[in-house]
Amino acid sequence: MKAARITAVGLVAAVALWIASGHLSPHEAPPAKTPGEQAAAADKPFRVGVLETHVVAHQRKFVLSGRTEADRKVMVLARTGGVLNDLRVRRGSHVKANDVLAILSDEAREAQVLQARALLDQRRDELEAKRRLIAVNAAPRLELSSLEAQVKAAEASLAAAEAERDRGVVRAPWDGVVTDVPAEVGTSAFSFSGKEIAQMVALDPLLAVVEVSERKLAGIELGHQAEVRLVTGQTVTGKVRYVSKSASQTTRTYRVEVEIANPDMKIPDGITAEVTIPVSPVPATRIPRSALVFSSKGELGIRIVDDQNMVAFVPVAPAEDAQAMMWVTGVADGARVIVQGQDFVREAQRVETVAVPPTALTAR
Incomplete structure (x- = not known):
C-alpha cells in the first residue's frame, strides 16, 4: 500500500514538471510578431461589402x-311655415333629385291659391265680355288694354300663390342618401322656414x-x-x-x-x-434601407467606395420607401455603395471591397 502511494505521488510530480517545461503543448502559444508584422497588420484596409448600383427611371408611388x-353633404331646410303632416323618408333612404322628402300643409296658402285662381277667372271673363262689346262697337277699344293688364296681374298673383304653396313641398336637391331626419310628423311652427328636415349626402x-x-x-x-x-x-x-x-x-x-x-x-x-x-418617374437606384447613414452635419446619405478604394459620403433623397429595399435619388450610375460595414468606416478611409450580389440583399 505504501509503495503504491509513493508511485502515485511520483507520477503527479513528473506531470507537473512536464507542463512547467512547456513540452505538453509546444505549438499552442503563437510566436510573438515582429514590429514590422504588427505595422503591416495595422495598415491593412478594413474590408466592406459593396453593391454596384444602376440608375433607372423609377415609377414612384406615394x-x-x-x-x-x-x-356633397347638406341639411335640407324648410322654406316656409306650416304643419309637417307628411314625412316620406327615413335614415338610409335612397332618393333621386326632386323626390319629395316632406310636405308642410297650411290652409292659408291653399286659400290664397283658390282666391287668386278665382280672381284670374273673373278678369278673363271681363276681358272676353269687353271684346264681344268692342266687336259690335258697343264699347270703346281703349278699355281693352286696361283689362288685358288686369288679366296679366291676376296671372302673376296666381303664380305667386302657387309658388308659396309649393314651398311647403320639401324636395331632394340631388341624388343621394338620407343620413338623418331631425324633423317629426306633427311638428308645427308659425314660421317653420329654416327648420331642419333631413340631412343628405351624395x-x-x-x-x-x-x-x-x-x-x-x-x-x-x-x-x-x-x-x-x-x-x-x-x-x-x-x-x-x-x-x-x-x-x-x-x-x-x-x-x-x-x-x-x-x-x-x-x-x-x-x-x-x-x-x-x-407619380412622375425619376432617375433612382435601389439600395437596402440599412445602407443609409447620417453625415457629421446630419445629412441623410450613403457611403460609397471611389476608384481609389477611398470612402466617400453621398447625400441622397428617398424616392420610394419600403421595408428592406428602397429607392433613392442622388446616386451616380455604377457607384459602389457600402452595404456591409458602412457604420465602421469614415470618409477618406482606404478600404478593401467585397462585391455583394443583389440577390443576397433581397433574400434577407
Missing part, C-alpha cells in the same frame, strides 16, 4: 393614409381624401390615376380631381381628393382608406 368623404361619386406633405405635393397632378384600398379589404380605382394650393395652418399639409365611382353607394362616408398614387 402611399398615403386617408378616408372616404361624401362628394356618395356617387365618392371621394378619397388624403393630406400630402410639401415634399410630395409637386409630384401629384390632376388626372393621375390612383388605387384606393379600403379598411374592409376592397380595392377600387379613381383619379385625382383636386390638389389644394393652400396648406393647412395646423398641419402644413395639402388636401388631395381622389374621385372614385360608387354607383351602388355601398362604400360609406368616413371609412379609412390607403391611397396609392403613381
Whole structure:
C-alpha cells in the first residue's frame, strides 16, 4: 500500500514538471510578431461589402393614409311655415333629385291659391265680355288694354300663390342618401322656414381624401390615376380631381381628393382608406434601407467606395420607401455603395471591397 502511494505521488510530480517545461503543448502559444508584422497588420484596409448600383427611371408611388368623404353633404331646410303632416323618408333612404322628402300643409296658402285662381277667372271673363262689346262697337277699344293688364296681374298673383304653396313641398336637391331626419310628423311652427328636415349626402361619386406633405405635393397632378384600398379589404380605382394650393395652418399639409365611382353607394362616408398614387418617374437606384447613414452635419446619405478604394459620403433623397429595399435619388450610375460595414468606416478611409450580389440583399 505504501509503495503504491509513493508511485502515485511520483507520477503527479513528473506531470507537473512536464507542463512547467512547456513540452505538453509546444505549438499552442503563437510566436510573438515582429514590429514590422504588427505595422503591416495595422495598415491593412478594413474590408466592406459593396453593391454596384444602376440608375433607372423609377415609377414612384406615394402611399398615403386617408378616408372616404361624401362628394356633397347638406341639411335640407324648410322654406316656409306650416304643419309637417307628411314625412316620406327615413335614415338610409335612397332618393333621386326632386323626390319629395316632406310636405308642410297650411290652409292659408291653399286659400290664397283658390282666391287668386278665382280672381284670374273673373278678369278673363271681363276681358272676353269687353271684346264681344268692342266687336259690335258697343264699347270703346281703349278699355281693352286696361283689362288685358288686369288679366296679366291676376296671372302673376296666381303664380305667386302657387309658388308659396309649393314651398311647403320639401324636395331632394340631388341624388343621394338620407343620413338623418331631425324633423317629426306633427311638428308645427308659425314660421317653420329654416327648420331642419333631413340631412343628405351624395356618395356617387365618392371621394378619397388624403393630406400630402410639401415634399410630395409637386409630384401629384390632376388626372393621375390612383388605387384606393379600403379598411374592409376592397380595392377600387379613381383619379385625382383636386390638389389644394393652400396648406393647412395646423398641419402644413395639402388636401388631395381622389374621385372614385360608387354607383351602388355601398362604400360609406368616413371609412379609412390607403391611397396609392403613381407619380412622375425619376432617375433612382435601389439600395437596402440599412445602407443609409447620417453625415457629421446630419445629412441623410450613403457611403460609397471611389476608384481609389477611398470612402466617400453621398447625400441622397428617398424616392420610394419600403421595408428592406428602397429607392433613392442622388446616386451616380455604377457607384459602389457600402452595404456591409458602412457604420465602421469614415470618409477618406482606404478600404478593401467585397462585391455583394443583389440577390443576397433581397433574400434577407
